[in-house]
Amino acid sequence: MFSLLQTYLLFFFSVIILISFKWIKFRSKTKKNLPPSPPKLPIIGNLHQLGSIPHHSLRALSEKHGPLMLMHFGSVPMLVASSAEAAKEIMKTHDLKFANRPKIRIPDTIIYGSSDITFSPYGEHWRQAKSIAVIHLLNSQRVQSFREVRENEIGVMINTITQSHDSLIDLSELIFLHVNNIVCRVTLGRSYQGLKFNELLENFVNVLGALCVGNFIPRLSWIDRLSGLEDRASKVAKEFDEFLEGVVEEHLDKRRKEGDKKDADQDFVDILLDIQRDDAIGFALQRDTIKAIILDVFAAGTDTTYASLVWSISELIRHPRVMKKLQQEVAEVAQRRHMIYENDLEKMEYLKATIKETLRLYPPLPLLIPRESMQDVKLMEYDIPAGTQTIVNAWAIGRDPTLWEEPDEFRPERFLNGSIDYKGLHFELLPFGAGRRGCPGIQFAVVMYELVLANVIYKFNLSLPNGAEGKDLDMSVKNSITLHKKSPLLVTATSRF
Template sequence: MSFLLAWLPWLVVSILSIYLLDLLAHSRRRLPPGPRPLPLIGSLHLLGDQPHRSLAHLAKIHGPLMSLRLGSVTTVVVSSPDIAREFMQKHDAIFAARYVNDAAGHHAKNSVPWLPNAPRWRSLRKIMATELFAPHRLDALQGLRSDKVRELAEHVSRLARDGVAVDIGRVAFTTSLNLLSRTIFSKDLTSLDDHGGSKDFQVLVAEIMEHLGLPNVSDFWPALAWADLQGQRRLMARLFARLHVVFDAEVDGRLREREDGEPRKESDDFLDVLLDVAGRDGGKAGLDRDTLRSLFTDLFVAGSDTSSSTVEWAMAELLRDPSSMAKAHEELARVVGSTRSVEESDIDMLPYLQAVVKETFRLHPPAPLLLPRQAQETIRITGFKVPQGSRVLVNVWAMGRDEVTWPEPDKFMPERFLGRTVDYKGGDFELIPFGAGRRVCPGMSLATRMVHLVLATLLNRFEWRLPVEVEGTCIEMGEKFGLTLTKAAPLCAKAAPI
């Protein structure tokens, strides 16, 4: 004890010295303004369990370009469309590198969203753009997706006849999952009636998204990353391995079919396309088994989670706003009618439905802070220095709640998008739920088709109301933060056929 007491003053002096030197360095480096960091932890104590909201509050104090020291890491936060344009358009090349969360581990080495801005990333990105998400590829598989939304309507009809409330998030997730699996593997991975199987997959995906977004000692003090003190990297490896078992079985089965000379389908699915590309170039594209696992993991985890979450948030907002719900019903009745199913070709003729989706993206962006970027060199932006190696977070949640850009920003008001062209695919920085620049989400085109189709089907075939025990009370709109922003309490509603 006496030994520890003897060293205590020196420890205190050392900590204070580091703290004061850090403050001095901050002022000399001309970093963007931000909260004064505490010794060792920096500003970690200010984040709380809703970092997107905490950072939005801090931006109102320190400005739309803000810096924080999180642990030992300099982090720059962007919270306005004009500043986002500086980073993601004017200086896009400098900020095209990703910061890879330590928990992503081995998966990130072959993952298009996480790979560095290098030839391998560009090669895989080109394959996805030309072979997977090209309009003609997506158009060729419309029939498969139409089958899935018809099954969704039939399932909801059965629940309506039985007087059972619909878990919107679960049915949207299962439908999105099977829309993806039909597009990729030409088969379903689960069923709307299989509550166990689809729920297990949904829980697994939710765990992956949650843990990828959780605060991790390894990310804030990289010198300690080797120890994996919180065990996040080991946990994520186990979660990814559970998905890889499913994907390996599909790839192995398809390879056996080819070896046995079984006839090909009329229209190739994504797996056939990828195997053909891998076979044509003799492995130059880098489509080995690890890369296929990572590619499918990205497609299924991001695609099913973000699409279903957007549908659930949209339905929650419409149930809270009967006027908007009535307008969406009226438009669908006029354009589609209840005698046929909604087709993807109908979406262009449904401007109010499109406005509902845009307003949902504004209020509930799938990834509130996008994926973190990293400065590849030191650069000065709006008079402040962003140092090489600093991490960059783009708070699209804060940008969607900015009263300068959006009058009455907390109000759900799809009408704000009628008669106003807003490109949410990376062209207009007021609304960038999928990011922008060269790191914009590559699966955006498929995701937006799925969201519009599923939401339109639910609204076109059914009237919706809250269960009796919920009517008269407010819908719980709490958020669960992770890499994506999901609804904390599941939305359950009663359907009645129109």
């Protein structure tokens, strides 16, 4: 018979074995198979590895650690996707689970608590705001209704370039001015010009793209105050709110004096005020939400379209063969008419290929807008915890040598005999994102892009100052949320006809 001591020992070891099995089982269930991570530093994590041009730095890291990396920006886990397969998993297979936006301080400050479409967290407010944009503002019929505005402004731009009489012009500034005029007239009802207005928009974009330390390391948020970032954001918010408030009041005053506009004459502010008055969507459309949506469409429509046009024309100057081929196409379609019109664009396959190639090499938002996982998810065999912020490096995907032959070469022909497009169905080309959080204004932006590019190339031969060749053109990028060419595009424009 067992002694009392032996009985106690047997019981003790049995309990130990049972606890050990339970612990092993628990560990096997809770241990996460996380994506590979670069080594991190205390407190700041991997923030120091972002570098001055984050989409470049992140691609270099992905080449070492893989197309799906888990980094840590301060205390914030950040999933970085750098392949078409990873992007598809996030934006299609698990789109709903990654449909949220993280809480980001600067958009919260300057865009009415992130009550717009782009930065709004996933939920009923975002669904209603996006539905307003898709159904009432950016549908095909509405975009088409502003055709006269676009063609009129482009006609003015052509005349301005013609009157330069072969002298040096800042084509970057001129394109910005006329793209901005189109967007202002469509969204706000009239053009707004002047140095103060241009600076306001530039400050908005610069602040939006600035690194906010407090987002990632709350205990160091004093750095954002010390650097002046918080004050700059507050100033931009105040100035833009005063401007937009004035626009809304101007529209309301006209309604009181002249009555409602006809549908064909309405701009976006008119449409939103109608929705608010009629309660047409079963959703209380607040004044700040109206201003947030307008700011979204206005700022994004101007900044991204203007940036992409500058990249296209710069690459065409650098590649005379491509320029000549595109000029031949637009000339054949135009038949020596005064300008290219919108119904001509559908016949221009090489123009469309040129634009796709530009968007491949220079996606307007190279890292898109961050997402956030709303629940635990299995992604490419890795476990991604809920609350993980996620960025997709669209710039790296567009230059992936496993997807593109000679990926750093500007060669529009690669798009002539294929079906790849930029509308969110092909994950090797993602300039506007995809899935629920994809850009709803693709058609609105692209028709401006096509029309401006076609007309500039049709009407003018462009050359660099002082006899410089295309290969000498500075193509370095500016560190911003939008991918901008760092130096302005200075050219001499000679009429072709």
